[in-house]
Amino acid sequence: MKRHKINENVEYSKLFPKWDKCIQKYLHVEYSLNDDSNDEDYQKVHFDIAELLTHILRFFTSSCKVRDSFKEPLLDIFPFGLSVVVESEKMGIKFSFVIYESNFFLNTFIDYPWYIKSMDDKFWHELSKLSFLGEFQFLENIVPNSPESDSISKKIKCKKSQIFNMILNYALLESSGGSGDFGSLEIRWPINHPWNELLNNGSEAFRILYKVNYQLYRAYYLSTQNKRS
Numbered sequence: 001m002k003r004h005k006i007n008e009n010v011e012y013s014k015l016f017p018k019w020d021k022c023i024q025k026y027l028h029v030e031y032s033l034n035d036d037s038n039d040e041d042y043q044k045v046h047f048d049i050a051e052l053l054t055h056i057l058r059f060f061t062s063s064c065k066v067r068d069s070f071k072e073p074l075l076d077i078f079p080f081g082l083s084v085v086v087e088s089e090k091m092g093i094k095f096s097f098v099i100y101e102s103n104f105f106l107n108t109f110i111d112y113p114w115y116i117k118s119m120d121d122k123f124w125h126e127l128s129k130l131s132f133l134g135e136f137q138f139l140e141n142i143v144p145n146s147p148e149s150d151s152i153s154k155k156i157k158c159k160k161s162q163i164f165n166m167i168l169n170y171a172l173l174e175s176s177g178g179s180g181d182f183g184s185l186e187i188r189w190p191i192n193h194p195w196n197e198l199l200n201n202g203s204e205a206f207r208i209l210y211k212v213n214y215q216l217y218r219a220y221y222l223s224t225q226n227k228r229s
Helices: 011-031 039-063 113-118 121-132 147-156 162-174 195-228
Strands: 074-078 081-087 094-100 103-109 135-140 183-190
Touching: 011 039, 011 195, 039 074, 039 081, 039 094, 039 195, 094 195, 103 195, 113 162, 113 195, 121 162, 121 183, 121 195, 135 162, 183 195
Parallel strands: none
Antiparallel strands: 074 081, 081 094, 094 103, 103 183, 135 183
16 A cells, blocks of 8 residues: 655654644643643643644645645634544535544545445445554444334444445435435544654545545536536
């Protein structure tokens, strides 16, 4: 598998000690029972974390080498975590890089899920690569609400394959009314994951998330163009 390799001697490696200190301060103000930080310290730590997340997410967007641009990152602060979000100018699809408790997450919703049935084996092969880059998970937004679907899901749902569960959820939703609010794809890394590996694997994961969403978007776009002609 080809990945964007980062030379340990380039600019990013110089930031790693600063990022380590930033994470240590974040864990201290969020979870230490003996935390003596004031509001100003708390705000400063969260500002630094937001800057760290933004820096890493911008690296991901610049490394994926797609014919697209991304809107300025937006910050979302919530209990025990922060999220930085960028949006594709071409597709309108959002990608989030998150710190929550003791983990980093890269997440995107699956837009245009109606076209999953049109995807070829290359689509699924690309998606399967995510399992080698971090802890990959398909997060379903809704589940089919029928006795038949519930029975099928309980009998054959798989704990080992996220792709199998994604296909199963899609098939059950389509058979019971539609898959519009389908779910999201997420990759998790522990907060102490080596920075160089996080940047390498994260940039490759971002490329894959972008690519699979683009294939669904393109299927939608071609469908709309065919209807107009």
